[in-house]
Amino acid sequence: MERLIVITGTPGTGKSTLAKHLGDKIGADVIGANEIATKHNLVIAKDKFGTSIIDIKRLEKVVNGIARKYSREKKALVLEGHLLSEIKVGGAAVIVIREHLPVLIKRLEKRKYHFDKLRDNIISEAIDLCGSNSRKNYKKVYEIAGGRTANAEALRVLRYGRRNGESIDLIPELLKLIKKNKNFLA
Numbered sequence: 001m002e003r004l005i006v007i008t009g010t011p012g013t014g015k016s017t018l019a020k021h022l023g024d025k026i027g028a029d030v031i032g033a034n035e036i037a038t039k040h041n042l043v044i045a046k047d048k049f050g051t052s053i054i055d056i057k058r059l060e061k062v063v064n065g066i067a068r069k070y071s072r073e074k075k076a077l078v079l080e081g082h083l084l085s086e087i088k089v090g091g092a093a094v095i096v097i098r099e100h101l102p103v104l105i106k107r108l109e110k111r112k113y114h115f116d117k118l119r120d121n122i123i124s125e126a127i128d129l130c131g132s133n134s135r136k137n138y139k140k141v142y143e144i145a146g147g148r149t150a151n152a153e154a155l156r157v158l159r160y161g162r163r164n165g166e167s168i169d170l171i172p173e174l175l176k177l178i179k180k181n182k183n184f185l186a
Helices: 015-026 033-039 056-072 082-086 101-110 115-126 129-137 150-160 171-180
Strands: 004-008 029-032 043-046 052-054 077-080 093-098 140-145
Touching (some): 004 129, 015 093, 015 150, 082 129, 093 150, 101 171, 115 129, 129 140, 140 150
Parallel strands (some): 004 077, 004 093, 029 077, 093 140
Antiparallel strands (some): 043 052
8 A cells, every 4th residue: 555645635625534534544654735835835826715824835845854754764664745746756655636516515605615716616526626636746646526425435445456547527517507507607
């Protein structure tokens, strides 16, 4: 089984929950990218919604340093965060967790996301931005659906592998949202 695992996906897809489950199952430490960014003073600004803007290049250096330390100590590590799709973590296997758009909307509304931020995240999920970025930056990328089967599916792909490049098509769900609410893209 892989010893360095990155869990990424759009905010609200279940990354933290999946990372904790995998960490417990395989005896790995779990560290979030946001935790790393805060601890290492990588927050360079806030956007208009109050979301932290992270120095990506420095995040990549720090995360790779942590990964190398775990590798030298022969310890398993699960890293989680949506920004991890935008960097390269040497030797990591990546799980991109995907979620159906209506479920994601409910989760982001519960978190009180501003509509513009919610819409941006929904579009990012529909076009598989985290998956696309991950496939550019990593060799082993597995895409799984969120929900009840996510934990078992993640363990399965890490144990047995699966063909890279598999994709979950959420564009029809986005088109349905747009048809239902013409102002969704306004």
